[in-house]
Amino acid sequence: MRRILLVAAVLGGCAQTGGSRHAIDSRQTPGWSADDEEFFLHGSMSAEFVPERVLQAFRATYPELFPGWYGLIEEASSPLPIGLSRRRVAYFGGQVSVGFNCASCHLSEYRGRDGATLRVVGAAGPFDVYSFSGAVVVSMLRTAEPANMERFLSKYLARPVTLTPEQKAIIAADPMGSKGMAPDALHDIAPADLEHGDVRALLRLFHNIRTALHLPEQLPPPVPTLPGPGRTDAFAVLSTALLGIPAKFDAPVKFGYPWNLSERTWVHWDGNNRSPLGRNVEAVLGLGAPFLGRGQLVDFALVERQTRLGESIRAPRYPWGIDRGAAARGEAHYKARCAACHDVPEDKRLFAVGEVGTDPNRARFFDARQAEATNAWLKKLAVPGYKPDPVVYRSTGKYWANDMAAVWARSPYLHNGSVRTMRELLTKPPARPRKWRHGSRDYDERDMGFVNEGTFEFDTSLPANLNSGHDYGTDLTEEQKTDLIEYLKTR
Numbered sequence: 001m002r003r004i005l006l007v008a009a010v011l012g013g014c015a016q017t018g019g020s021r022h023a024i025d026s027r028q029t030p031g032w033s034a035d036d037e038e039f040f041l042h043g044s045m046s047a048e049f050v051p052e053r054v055l056q057a058f059r060a061t062y063p064e065l066f067p068g069w070y071g072l073i074e075e076a077s078s079p080l081p082i083g084l085s086r087r088r089v090a091y092f093g094g095q096v097s098v099g100f101n102c103a104s105c106h107l108s109e110y111r112g113r114d115g116a117t118l119r120v121v122g123a124a125g126p127f128d129v130y131s132f133s134g135a136v137v138v139s140m141l142r143t144a145e146p147a148n149m150e151r152f153l154s155k156y157l158a159r160p161v162t163l164t165p166e167q168k169a170i171i172a173a174d175p176m177g178s179k180g181m182a183p184d185a186l187h188d189i190a191p192a193d194l195e196h197g198d199v200r201a202l203l204r205l206f207h208n209i210r211t212a213l214h215l216p217e218q219l220p221p222p223v224p225t226l227p228g229p230g231r232t233d234a235f236a237v238l239s240t241a242l243l244g245i246p247a248k249f250d251a252p253v254k255f256g257y258p259w260n261l262s263e264r265t266w267v268h269w270d271g272n273n274r275s276p277l278g279r280n281v282e283a284v285l286g287l288g289a290p291f292l293g294r295g296q297l298v299d300f301a302l303v304e305r306q307t308r309l310g311e312s313i314r315a316p317r318y319p320w321g322i323d324r325g326a327a328a329r330g331e332a333h334y335k336a337r338c339a340a341c342h343d344v345p346e347d348k349r350l351f352a353v354g355e356v357g358t359d360p361n362r363a364r365f366f367d368a369r370q371a372e373a374t375n376a377w378l379k380k381l382a383v384p385g386y387k388p389d390p391v392v393y394r395s396t397g398k399y400w401a402n403d404m405a406a407v408w409a410r411s412p413y414l415h416n417g418s419v420r421t422m423r424e425l426l427t428k429p430p431a432r433p434r435k436w437r438h439g440s441r442d443y444d445e446r447d448m449g450f451v452n453e454g455t456f457e458f459d460t461s462l463p464a465n466l467n468s469g470h471d472y473g474t475d476l477t478e479e480q481k482t483d484l485i486e487y488l489k490t491r
């Protein structure tokens with residue numbers, strides 16, 4: 001437990017926002033109404049996992065676990081950061097509850113030299129979802145101890161609370177609130193009991209929260225490599241929580257980029273998925289919807305709306321000045337060194353791990369067994385309204401050479417986000433920095449990427465963090481690299 005506590009405390013911190021703020025460039029979101037935008041930023045994807053009042057009481061009781069919002073982007077106009085939804089949930093006693101939505105991971109901000117902050121839909125945000133979720137889990141486990149329950153209730157009820165012997169006996173008899181419960185089963189919780197801070201109802205609520213998050217009653221062992229801001233080991237979570245195939249959690253990856261999806265068939269770093277609804281139903285069940293009745297409690301209309309919006313996002317244009325002369329020279333280098341892999345039809349853009357030489361863990365993890373198990377699992381779902389596509393997943397074992405559209409906004413680079421700037425990607429792998437800092441939204445226009453600052457130290461010597469391979473263009477001169485970078489800004 002201590003390790004996760006420490007992790008949560010050390011990694012906390014909110015995205016620094018300052019200067020004036022630009023609205024979202026409407027060319028990124030064609031056809032979206034103001035209500036659609038509000039829904040993408042704050043609306044539900046049916047994955048709420050904790051009542052808001054409980055979350056706020058956890059934050060007040062354990063400030064060391066919640067030093068901030070773990071990189072979620074805050075805005076003055078809203079009580080919760082972007083990416084957190086609110087919805088009343090029956091299995092949490094009808095309380096207004098909070099969950100992640102697509103924007104928690106798929107929205108970011110960039111601050112240029114002029115200090116103005118630009119909001120980009122679909123870019124990988126600095127959210128540290130692993131540490132945030134860990135802080136909620138640790139809070140629940142701590143609160144099952146009587147002394148902490150008193151502290152928690154004092155915040156929850158906003159008055160001093162001392163537990164009675166009867167209340168202490170209730171905690172001692174069933175601290176996890178789960179005695180006699182079948183796997184996936186949820187307690188019925190009366191709204192009035194939560195209102196008044198009934199101890200048994202709260203312990204049962206924590207059971208329901210763990211069930212929605214598919215968590216065991218003990219803390220899982222620490223992961224070999226912390227994902228940090230902007231990354232998660234999505235397929236390890238899904239495999240362990242939904243398929244019952246335990247994973248090592250040794251392949252955290254950068255959040256993907258849902259841009260120009262109408263031009264793509266297969267998505268994800270290995271090009272393994274061709275069904276947006278299948279992927280999103282699975283993500284919702286993996287991130288905070290209970291599995292009871294094979295997904296019957298999922299509100300599919302919410303998933304459909306998030307999916308429709310997600311599928312229509314266009315890549316953002318480079319927002320600052322471009323040296324057109326340098327860009328024209330750089331185009332020739334791009335055509336000679338890069339286009340043969342990045343500008344060819346989709347299925348010719350998959351490259352074996354051995355060829356591209358980047359970290360192998362993610363490509364290896366999603367093997368044929370994973371693909372088969374996930375397809376079979378999706379076919380058995382009973383989410384009302386969801387019909388699985390005939391083909392949802394395949395295993396490629398390779399990495400996909402992405403589109404160059406808005407490559408400026410894909411920093412840090414590669415599927416594992418191990419290379420901070422484009423200039424470092426154009427540097428021979430042994431000369432790339434071994435460690436660097438991550439989490440700042442300040443942008444370095446010259447080298448193309450985020451500046452070397454932030455709360456998280458990215459250590460490329462850890463499993464899944466290799467910054468090797470992809471040495472294309474590294475033999476260009478510094479001047480030629482500058483020209484190539486300038487050209488990439490035009491894409």
Ligand code: HEC
Pocket residue numbers: 045100101102103104105106129231232233234235253254255256257258259261266267268269270280283287306307310311362
């Ligand atoms: C907790 C963070 C998180 C949330 C929430 C999330 N995603 Fe993602 N998304 C990821 C990660 C990580 C990947 C890359 C997975 C991989 O390839 O291993 C990804 C990949 C994608 C891709 C593929 C992009 C590409 O470059 O191939 C799309 C599209 C996408 N997500 C859409 C959505 C939508 C729509 C939602 C909401 C319904 C959503 N995501 C919610 C983390 C998240």
Ligand code: HEC
Pocket residue numbers: 269334337338339340341342349350351356358359399400401402407410412413414415416425470472473
């Ligand atoms: C032999 C094929 C090949 C060539 C040549 C090639 N790339 Fe790539 N590129 C890939 C593959 C495959 C990936 C995905 C690797 C990964 O993420 O591990 C990739 C990833 C990238 C990424 C990371 C994108 C992201 O979201 O992080 C960038 C940027 C990139 N390439 C730029 C270039 C540039 C610029 C050149 C020319 C100097 C180039 N590539 C040449 C195959 C190639």
